[in-house]
Amino acid sequence: MSATTTPSVPTPTAPGSLPLIGHAHRLARDPLPFITSLRRHGSVVRIRIGPSPAYVVTDPALTRRVLVTDAAHFVKGGRIIDALRVFFGDGLATVADGDAHLRNRRLMQPMFNTSHIADRGHAMIGQVRTLVEAWPEDVPRDVCADMNRTALAAFLVALFGTDLPGHLENEFTALMPEIMKGTIRQTLLPAWITGLPLPANRTHAARAARLRTLIDQAVDHRSDRGRPSTADGTGEPSAECPRAAARREEGTERAGLFAALLTAEPPFTRQQLQDEVITLLTGAIETTGTTLAWALYEISRNPAIERLLRDELTTVCGDRPLRHEDLDRLVHVRRVLQEAIRKYGPAWMVTRTATRDVELGGHLVPEGADVVWSPYLHQHDPRVFPEPGVFDPDRWAPGRTPAAARGSFLAFGDGRRKCIGENFAWTELQIVLATVVRTWPRFTVTSPAPSARAVVTVKPDRLTMTFASVMSG
Numbered sequence: 001m002s003a004t005t006t007p008s009v010p011t012p013t014a015p016g017s018l019p020l021i022g023h024a025h026r027l028a029r030d031p032l033p034f035i036t037s038l039r040r041h042g043s044v045v046r047i048r049i050g051p052s053p054a055y056v057v058t059d060p061a062l063t064r065r066v067l068v069t070d071a072a073h074f075v076k077g078g079r080i081i082d083a084l085r086v087f088f089g090d091g092l093a094t095v096a097d098g099d100a101h102l103r104n105r106r107l108m109q110p111m112f113n114t115s116h117i118a119d120r121g122h123a124m125i126g127q128v129r130t131l132v133e134a135w136p137e138d139v140p141r142d143v144c145a146d147m148n149r150t151a152l153a154a155f156l157v158a159l160f161g162t163d164l165p166g167h168l169e170n171e172f173t174a175l176m177p178e179i180m181k182g183t184i185r186q187t188l189l190p191a192w193i194t195g196l197p198l199p200a201n202r203t204h205a206a207r208a209a210r211l212r213t214l215i216d217q218a219v220d221h222r223s224d225r226g227r228p229s230t231a232d233g234t235g236e237p238s239a240e241c242p243r244a245a246a247r248r249e250e251g252t253e254r255a256g257l258f259a260a261l262l263t264a265e266p267p268f269t270r271q272q273l274q275d276e277v278i279t280l281l282t283g284a285i286e287t288t289g290t291t292l293a294w295a296l297y298e299i300s301r302n303p304a305i306e307r308l309l310r311d312e313l314t315t316v317c318g319d320r321p322l323r324h325e326d327l328d329r330l331v332h333v334r335r336v337l338q339e340a341i342r343k344y345g346p347a348w349m350v351t352r353t354a355t356r357d358v359e360l361g362g363h364l365v366p367e368g369a370d371v372v373w374s375p376y377l378h379q380h381d382p383r384v385f386p387e388p389g390v391f392d393p394d395r396w397a398p399g400r401t402p403a404a405a406r407g408s409f410l411a412f413g414d415g416r417r418k419c420i421g422e423n424f425a426w427t428e429l430q431i432v433l434a435t436v437v438r439t440w441p442r443f444t445v446t447s448p449a450p451s452a453r454a455v456v457t458v459k460p461d462r463l464t465m466t467f468a469s470v471m472s473g
C-alpha cells in the first residue's frame with residue numbers, strides 16, 4: 001500500500017446480485033437507474049459483472065483521485081477496452097497508459113489547438129448548412145441518424161479538408177453507422193463469441209478492413225496535396241512569389257486538421273495513422289450526435305428556451321450567415337448544450353484497472369480490480385444539481401454555478417486521459433445547433449416521448465421530428 005491511509009471501511013456490495021451473473025441483469029435492463037442508485041450505498045460500491053467484481057466510485061472527489069492525483073495506480077484497461085483494441089488498435093483512446101500514450105498525445109495535441117479548430121470553422125459551417133438545408137420539409141426524420149450524419153460530415157471536412165473526394169465521403173458516411181453498431185456488439189459479447197467465424201463477426205471484420213482502406217486513400221489524397229512544393233522543384237526553400245504564397249494560403253484553407261498529424265515528428269507509421277483516424281471517427285461522432293439529438297428534443301418541448309435561442313441568434317447574426325467568430329457570443333446555445341451533456345451523459349460508464357492494492361475513501365480496491373466511474377452518475381447528484389432530471393440550461397448561468405457543479409461535470413473526463421477533442425466538440429456542437437435553429441423556424445417531435453437507452457452513449461430509444469420553414473399558428 002502507498003502513502004495512502006490504511007483501508008478501514010468495509011466496501012458495501014450493491015443489493016440484487018444473482019448467482020453467476022451478479023449485477024449484469026441490472027446493467028442490461030435498467031443501467032441508468034441502477035448506476036445512479038449506487039450513491040445511496042457509499043462512496044465506493046462493489047458490483048459484480050458475471051464472476052468479476054468491479055468497484056464503482058460515486059464521490060466526484062474520489063473520481064478525481066482515480067483520474068488525476070492517483071492516476072498512476074488506475075490505468076486504462078478492462079474488458080471493454082480490450083475488446084475495442086481489437087478494432088481500434090493502439091489509437092489514443094485504447095493505447096495503454098505509458099510512454100506510447102504520452103508521445104501520441106503530445107503529437108496529436110496541436111491538431112486540436114484553438115487556432116487550428118478556428119481555421120476549420122468556416123468549412124464546417126458551410127458543410128453543416130448544406131446538409132441541414134437539404135432536409136425535406138415536414139417529413140418525419142430520425143433525429144439521431146441525422147445528427148450523427150451531420151457530426152460525421154463536419155468532422156470529415158475538419159479532419160481531411162474541403163477537397164476530400166466525394167466518393168470517399170459517401171463511403172465513410174455509409175460505413176460508419178454499421179461500424180458503430182458492429183463495434184458495440186463486439187464489446188458486449190464475450191471474446192470467445194466474437195472470435196468465432198460467425199457471419200456477423202466476418203461482416204464486421206470486412207467493414208473494419210474497408211474502413212482502413214478508405215482512411216489510407218484519404219491519407220494518400222491529403223499527403224499528395226500537403227507535400228511541400230517549391231518554385232524550382234528542388235525541394236529547397238526559395239524566395240516565394242506572391243502567387244505561390246496565395247496558392248499556399250488556399251492550400252491551408254483546403255487542408256484539414258489531419259495535415260498537422262502528417263507533419264508530426266517523429267512521423268506516425270501508416271498503421272498508427274489508421275488507428276488514430278478510426279479512434280477519432282468513433283470518438284467524435286456518436287458523442288456529439290446524441291448530444292445534439294437530445295438538445296433538439298429538449299428545445300422542442302421548452303418554448304421559453306427556444307425563444308431565448310432564436311432571440312440570441314438574431315441579435316448576434318442578424319440576417320447574415322453564421323461565422324466562427326460568433327460562437328463566443330452564443331452563450332445560450334452553449335448553456336443548452338452543456339445542460340444536454342449534463343443530463344444525458346453521453347458517456348455513462350468508463351473503466352480503469354487498479355495496478356496495485358489502493359485505498360480509496362477508506363476502502364480497499366485490490367490490485368487488478370476494475371474501477372468504474374460514471375459522468376452520468378456524478379451529473380445526476382441531487383446535492384450538486386437540484387432536480388437533476390429537469391432540463392435547466394440556466395444552471396450554467398454565471399452566479400448560479402457553484403464550484404461543486406463544475407467539479408461534478410465530468411463529461412469529458414479529467415487528467416491525462418481527458419478528452420482530447422473537447423474544444424473541437426464545443427465548436428461543432430454550437431455550429432450544428434445554431435444552424436438547425438436558424439434554418440428551421442419550427443421543429444416538432446412526432447414520436448412518443450423517448451426513453452434514454454445506455455449503450456456506449458446515452459441515446460434516445462426512438463426520436464423522430466419534422467422541420468418546417470414557417471411558424472405554426
Ligand code: HEM
Nearest residue numbers: 092093283284287288347411412413417418419420421425
Ligand atoms: C460531447 C462530446 C464528447 C464527449 C462527452 C466525450 C467524452 C470523452 C471522455 C469521457 C473521455 C475520457 C475517457 C476515459 O477517461 O477513459 C474521452 C476521451 C477521448 N475523446 Fe472524447 N468526447 C467527446 C467528443 C470527442 C470528439 C469530438 C473527439 C475527436 C475529435 C474525441 C476524441 C477523444 C479521444 C481521442 C479520447 C482519448 C484521449 C486519451 O485517452 O488520451 N472526443 N472523451
